[in-house]
Amino acid sequence: MKxxxxxxxxxxxxxxxxxxxxxxxxxxxxxxIAWKLWPMLLIFVGIAVLPIKxxxxxxxxxxxxxxxVLLYQNEANKRSHHWLFSQSVEKERVELPVV
Numbered sequence: 001m002k003x004x005x006x007x008x009x010x011x012x013x014x015x016x017x018x019x020x021x022x023x024x025x026x027x028x029x030x031x032x033i034a035w036k037l038w039p040m041l042l043i044f045v046g047i048a049v050l051p052i053k054x055x056x057x058x059x060x061x062x063x064x065x066x067x068x069v070l071l072y073q074n075e076a077n078k079r080s081h082h083w084l085f086s087q088s089v090e091k092e093r094v095e096l097p098v099v
Contacts, residue, residue: 007048010061018069033075040068 022029047060 006054006057007044007061010058010065011044014065014068027073028076030076030079033072033079036075037068037072040064 018027018029018034021027043064044061047057047064050057050060
């Protein structure tokens with residue numbers, strides 16, 4: 001199997017899994033957050049061109065994908081907590097009567 005085919009296959013599977021989980025509301029998917037992880041593409045390409053056995057490449061690509069999903073979820077959780085905090089602060093503001 002060529003590493004290029006393996007690389008493209010992993011990329012398509014990853015996009016499909018993320019899209020499916022997002023449409024089933026298992027995860028909240030945002031392209032804005034995903035864009036922050038663009039350096040992972042460089043890692044994927046680097047793994048794909050390594051002169052190692054295909055099964056090891058597949059294992060490294062899947063491990064990298066798992067780390068990417070965890071990083072994405074962490075970033076999404078930080079954003080949701082920030083949004084919830086900012087909403088609660090706005091609700092607590094009370095306007096005092098002007099005397």
